[in-house]
Amino acid sequence: MYDVLRSNRLIKNRKFKVKIAKNAGFCFGVRRAINLTEKAIQKKNKVYTLGPIIHNPQEVERLKKQGIKILKESSKIKKSSIILRTHGIPFNLHKKFKKNKNINLIDATCPFVKRTQNIVKQLLDINSKEKIIIIGEKNHPEVIALKSYGKGKCVILENCQEAQNFKRKSKLINIVSQTTQTTKNFRNIVKILKKKHKVKVYNTICQATLDRQKSAKKLARNVDLMIVIGGKNSGNTTRLSQICEKITKTYHIEVADDIQEKWFQKVKIVGVTAGASTPNWIIKNIEKKIKELAYIVNY
Numbered sequence: 001m002y003d004v005l006r007s008n009r010l011i012k013n014r015k016f017k018v019k020i021a022k023n024a025g026f027c028f029g030v031r032r033a034i035n036l037t038e039k040a041i042q043k044k045n046k047v048y049t050l051g052p053i054i055h056n057p058q059e060v061e062r063l064k065k066q067g068i069k070i071l072k073e074s075s076k077i078k079k080s081s082i083i084l085r086t087h088g089i090p091f092n093l094h095k096k097f098k099k100n101k102n103i104n105l106i107d108a109t110c111p112f113v114k115r116t117q118n119i120v121k122q123l124l125d126i127n128s129k130e131k132i133i134i135i136g137e138k139n140h141p142e143v144i145a146l147k148s149y150g151k152g153k154c155v156i157l158e159n160c161q162e163a164q165n166f167k168r169k170s171k172l173i174n175i176v177s178q179t180t181q182t183t184k185n186f187r188n189i190v191k192i193l194k195k196k197h198k199v200k201v202y203n204t205i206c207q208a209t210l211d212r213q214k215s216a217k218k219l220a221r222n223v224d225l226m227i228v229i230g231g232k233n234s235g236n237t238t239r240l241s242q243i244c245e246k247i248t249k250t251y252h253i254e255v256a257d258d259i260q261e262k263w264f265q266k267v268k269i270v271g272v273t274a275g276a277s278t279p280n281w282i283i284k285n286i287e288k289k290i291k292e293l294a295y296i297v298n299y
């Protein structure tokens with residue numbers, strides 16, 4: 001039992017309210033990917049995912065216990081089902097898998113990620129000379145895959161500094177975004193590029209990302225402490241945390257055991273949010289632990 005229940009002093013100090021963000025946890029794309037994975041497991045085939053299916057280590061571990069195996073891109077593949085992750089995979093690899101008759105390809109690429117891939121493909125078909133800017137993280141699997149659809153025409157810009165340094169003679173610059181970017185970073189980069197180039201902007205940040213960022217921001221303004229739940233490898237969770245920490249004290253955690261009691265001293269309202277790849281069971285575990293700490297009766 002937590003010491004909060006043993007000491008009157010602590011009960012008094014730590015009695016705080018907990019508020020959960022209106023939009024938190026699994027988005028449509030991640031839920032779809034998990035459903036497809038679980039269905040494939042039930043069919044008792046050999047099921048592989050290419051890299052982690054989503055960026056949440058605990059959920060990936062849960063699926064591994066059910067029988068899923070994670071492939072490295074270089075692995076030799078025999079007869080099996082391969083689930084493509086929500087972030088998508090590079091164009092050539094996708095083509096190679098499709099040709100392989102031994103592989104039952106289950107495409108869990110989020111339709112919103114696919115939409116951006118299709119925009120890049122179409123832009124290339126219309127005019128292969130124009131540059132395509134991707135606003136996003138260079139090493140993120142979604143951006144790596146997206147870049148491959150541009151066949152050498154894509155340039156990735158992560159931040160304003162890189163946008164300032166970007167110099168090309170291309171008449172028109174097309175701009176797309178990683179689906180989980182912040183609107184602020186996207187707008188700031190577009191603003192810089194507009195000063196130097198003629199630009200065509202495709203805002204491909206997905207609605208689930210926008211909703212989670214908006215809710216997190218709103219909540220952070222009204223609490224003393226924010227707990228952001230999700231994989232440390234999750235881009236969208238990390239950005240939620242970055243948004244919140246500009247407003248109030250914020251901790252990005254993965255599991256209930258990461259919580260430290262000392263964070264809650266003198267806190268009156270705690271806000272909780274979670275990235276689009278954070279499953280409900282983790283959010284519930286953490287919510288339970290926070291409630292126990294706070295000795296909450298009512299929200």
Ligand code: SF4
Nearest residue numbers: 027029110112179206
């Ligand atoms: S965050 Fe958006 S793009 Fe990414 S999986 Fe979820 S719905 Fe799809």
